[in-house]
Amino acid sequence: MSENQNTIPTYLNQLNDIQRKAVTETEGPVLVVAGPGSGKTRVLTFRIAHLIQKGVAPWDILALTFTNKAAREMKERIEKVVGPRANRVWAGTFHSIFARILRVEAEKIGYPSNFTIYDSDDTKSVISAIIKEMNLNKEHYNTNAIRSRISSAKSNLITPKLYENDPQLMAEDQMAKRPYVQKIYTKYVARCKRAGAMDFDDLLFRLFELLQKHEDVRKKYQERFKYILVDEFQDTNHLQYSIVKKLVNGENKPRNICVVGDDAQSIYAFRGATIQNILDFEKDYKPHGIQVFKLEQNYRSTEHIVKAANEVITHNRNQIQKTIWSDKGSGSQIKVIKTMSDTEEGKRVADTIVEQKTRHHLSNKEIAILYRTNAQSRVFEEYLRRYNIHYKVFGGLSFYQRKEVKDLIAYLRLVINPKDEEALRRVINFPRRGIGKTTIEKISALADAKSMTMWEVMIHVQASTKARNSIAGFKAMIELFQKKAETGNAYEVAIMAAKQSKLVDLLKQDTTIEGINRLENVNALLDGIKEFTEDNTIQVDENSNDKSLTAYLQNIALLTDQDEKSNSEDYVTLMSVHAAKGLEFKSVFVVGMEEQLFPSFMALKSDSPDGLDEERRLFYVAITRAEAFLTLSYAASRYKFGKQQYNEPSRFLDEIDISHLDNNSAYGRSSRAQMGNYGRESKPAAPSRAGVSGNFKRTGTAVTPSLKVDPKTFKPSPSQNIQNGMRVLHMRFGEGKVMAIDGINDKRVATIFFKSLPDDQQKRIMLKFAKLQILN
DNA sequence: GAAGTGATGTTTTTT
DNA sequence: ACATCACTTC
Numbered sequence: 184m185s186e187n188q189n190t191i192p193t194y195l196n197q198l199n200d201i202q203r204k205a206v207t208e209t210e211g212p213v214l215v216v217a218g219p220g221s222g223k224t225r226v227l228t229f230r231i232a233h234l235i236q237k238g239v240a241p242w243d244i245l246a247l248t249f250t251n252k253a254a255r256e257m258k259e260r261i262e263k264v265v266g267p268r269a270n271r272v273w274a275g276t277f278h279s280i281f282a283r284i285l286r287v288e289a290e291k292i293g294y295p296s297n298f299t300i301y302d303s304d305d306t307k308s309v310i311s312a313i314i315k316e317m318n319l320n321k322e323h324y325n326t327n328a329i330r331s332r333i334s335s336a337k338s339n340l341i342t343p344k345l346y347e348n349d350p351q352l353m354a355e356d357q358m359a360k361r362p363y364v365q366k367i368y369t370k371y372v373a374r375c376k377r378a379g380a381m382d383f384d385d386l387l388f389r390l391f392e393l394l395q396k397h398e399d400v401r402k403k404y405q406e407r408f409k410y411i412l413v414d415e416f417q418d419t420n421h422l423q424y425s426i427v428k429k430l431v432n433g434e435n436k437p438r439n440i441c442v443v444g445d446d447a448q449s450i451y452a453f454r455g456a457t458i459q460n461i462l463d464f465e466k467d468y469k470p471h472g473i474q475v476f477k478l479e480q481n482y483r484s485t486e487h488i489v490k491a492a493n494e495v496i497t498h499n500r501n502q503i504q505k506t507i508w509s510d511k512g513s514g515s516q517i518k519v520i521k522t523m524s525d526t527e528e529g530k531r532v533a534d535t536i537v538e539q540k541t542r543h544h545l546s547n548k549e550i551a552i553l554y555r556t557n558a559q560s561r562v563f564e565e566y567l568r569r570y571n572i573h574y575k576v577f578g579g580l581s582f583y584q585r586k587e588v589k590d591l592i593a594y595l596r597l598v599i600n601p602k603d604e605e606a607l608r609r610v611i612n613f614p615r616r617g618i619g620k621t622t623i624e625k626i627s628a629l630a631d632a633k634s635m636t637m638w639e640v641m642i643h644v645q646a647s648t649k650a651r652n653s654i655a656g657f658k659a660m661i662e663l664f665q666k667k668a669e670t671g672n673a674y675e676v677a678i679m680a681a682k683q684s685k686l687v688d689l690l691k692q693d694t695t696i697e698g699i700n701r702l703e704n705v706n707a708l709l710d711g712i713k714e715f716t717e718d719n720t721i722q723v724d725e726n727s728n729d730k731s732l733t734a735y736l737q738n739i740a741l742l743t744d745q746d747e748k749s750n751s752e753d754y755v756t757l758m759s760v761h762a763a764k765g766l767e768f769k770s771v772f773v774v775g776m777e778e779q780l781f782p783s784f785m786a787l788k789s790d791s792p793d794g795l796d797e798e799r800r801l802f803y804v805a806i807t808r809a810e811a812f813l814t815l816s817y818a819a820s821r822y823k824f825g826k827q828q829y830n831e832p833s834r835f836l837d838e839i840d841i842s843h844l845d846n847n848s849a850y851g852r853s854s855r856a857q858m859g860n861y862g863r864e865s866k867p868a869a870p871s872r873a874g875v876s877g878n879f880k881r882t883g884t885a886v887t888p889s890l891k892v893d894p895k896t897f898k899p900s901p902s903q904n905i906q907n908g909m910r911v912l913h914m915r916f917g918e919g920k921v922m923a924i925d926g927i928n929d930k931r932v933a934t935i936f937f938k939s940l941p942d943d944q945q946k947r948i949m950l951k952f953a954k955l956q957i958l959n
Numbered sequence: 960g961a962a963g964t965g966a967t968g969t970t971t972t973t974t
Numbered sequence: 975a976c977a978t979c980a981c982t983t984c
């Protein structure tokens with residue numbers, strides 16, 4: 184691997200014939216169909232390295248990937264071949280690269296250059312607010328359903344206007360008893376625009392719009408990107424492909440586009456990805472002399488695994504013909520574990536892990552448990568903990584999605600873009616500063632009426648003097664932060680915001696385990712920001728080294744927890760099959776192989792074979808992650824939504840020829856029908872679910888404080904008599920001292936320091952309701 | 960305003 | 975089973 188820039192490119196010797204062609208045929212359109220483990224990433228990176236070696240400027244190359252991780256790996260590997268020049272390649276995810284371009288060009292399409300990126304929570308909250316305002320029936324207008332409908336409209340280049348004129352879409356909504364989807368869509372788009380915000384789909388959609396409407400901009404980027412490469416092409420949606428086409432097809436421009444993908448590994452159709460893109464690509468570029476290369480040798484897995492995967496995938500209807508093969512020897516047969524319950528599945532898988540570790544000397548890092556849904560991780564966690572096996576769960580709530588982290592980020596977002604309404608709503612009264620729900624609704628209504636932003640109108644709102652004072656105070660505070668942001672770096676602003684907003688103070692008051700955790704998360708965020716400002720290796724933009732708050736927010740908006748830095752710890756990986764795409768492990772456990780679960784009930788209920796095909800591709804992805812050992816497991820019964828369910832073993836198990844299964848497994852498999860009955864008839868003694876989880880009881884649940892005062896002797900005093908400074912008695916909290924009183928009449932709120940509470944915790948209690956006895 | 964209660968939805972996958 | 979949300983109670 185030692186590359187010397189002046190010698191003949193030795194990297195070409197590390198490739199087989201087809202791979203080498205895929206690397207060296209740099210001109211014109213190229214489609215690389217790459218089976219699992221066929222060296223796809225190697226081809227992509229070497230192709231880029233080769234271009235650079237040939238004299239192409241790194242910044243003339245655009246490489247689009249699906250995840251940040253893939254982009255990072257690609258850059259690292261290019262760097263190994265060509266050195267630090269690699270960093271100047273435009274390599275990143277669709278979303279991050281497009282966001283970068285939009286930062287520069289946003290004003291041309293009516294957005295501020297410091298636009299906010301709304302994540303799916305923000306999107307959801309905007310849509311849900313619109314549904315509420317329109318007084319629509321929540322039963323028919325499910326926020327998630329509407330969101331995905333809007334998202335898929337955008338992914339297919341359908342604006343609200345086009346939506347309205349599309350009889351089929353409108354009829355579908357009519358049928359589903361939600362005729363106002365188009366209206367919601369219209370409002371949603373307007374709302375985002377007013378807030379200077381783009382959601383994930385907008386990062387693509389608005390870029391398309393930009394290229395469409397502005398010929399000069401289009402030409403600029405067409406000329407800029409002389410070579411374009413797209414990874415995981417099977418997972419692109421129509422919109423992404425449309426943008427790529429726009430960038431590639433310039434006037435008098437050689438169409439140097441290379442896409443790499445595998446139709447058999449397309450697993451994101453549910454969010455608009457379509458393998459049609461691969462088929463279209465071949466058609467679209469045929470006139471321009473497309474070359475197609477098929478990488479069919481699998482360097483990852485042994486033969487039983489590769490052959491089983493091939494057998495499974497032949498059950499799908501449409502696919503590009505290819506024969507994946509391996510010369511790594513037959514290897515171990517596939518093991519199938521059948522169990523009575525999900526808890527037993529957890530135990531048996533953990534047992535098998537222990538056995539494999541000793542017998543084959545595997546380290547934890549070489550082992551992965553893959554499941555269809557994230558909720559399945561728990562049983563495995565429980566047993567791995569019992570056995571003292573270090574593990575790590577990927578997926579679920581990412582760091583940046585935690586409430587406390589989002590709260591602080593919302594302050595920062597507001598500093599950069601005060602139009603950002605989601606950020607404003609989030610923090611205008613958090614920590615509480617007396618700007619209640621009604622006031623916020625008034626601001627929102629006023630903003631709507633005047634077509635201005637909430638930020639602009641909020642000081643003019645009709646409200647109590649107190650509320651208006653609070654609003655003015657809030658505004659002044661944010662403006663103070665903004666001033667800081669003009670001169671200070673991201674960290675300085677963040678520290679100031681965390682402290683002066685009283686966010687940290689509030690968190691410090693919560694002494695439960697979760698509360699301490701939350702405080703730690705905020706501190707971790709602050710540390711992260713500090714690191715960002717000090718670490719020169721983190722760069723948002725290859726051409727600048729911007730340490731401003733804007734730069735920071737842009738950097739994190741598109742991060743997911745998959746992007747956590749890899750560390751050297753040795754752990755067993757637990758993740759969803761989706762998350763495992765692109766990874767490989769010596770030993771892989773694919774668990775929960777049951778009808779309704781894998782394939783998912785969602786795919787089965789629609790009755791359309793498309794859904795089932797996608798599940799099968801997903802299974803194909805799952806089993807092809809394994810290098811040497813593959814274990815499949817299923818349970819006769821499992822808990823779902825709190826109820827015990829009995830499922831048949833997955834049909835996918837039947838699609839693997841029995842010759843690839845080990846002896847014990849083959850026996851169990853052939854009695855598939857029996858197995859279903861087995862669980863039902865003999866009624867296995869209820870697996871002691873409680874027993875297992877009992878050992879791992881959630882800790883830290885706050886216990887309701889018991890009564891501190893005997894109800895018989897307790898005589899509450901009239902609330903209007905309570906004054907600042909008095910010693911009072913409360914039924915549950917016991918003795919305390921009134922530290923402050925604000926509000927008038929019915930709205931009087933006392934801040935009381937109670938002896939019984941830990942540390943210097945204070946409670947705010949509304950006097951109208953509280954029963955307090957004056958002590959003296 | 961805060962805490963507790965009961966009803967309701969959620970779980971397929973994610974940039 | 976768990977989380978969230980509207981609603982009640984203090």
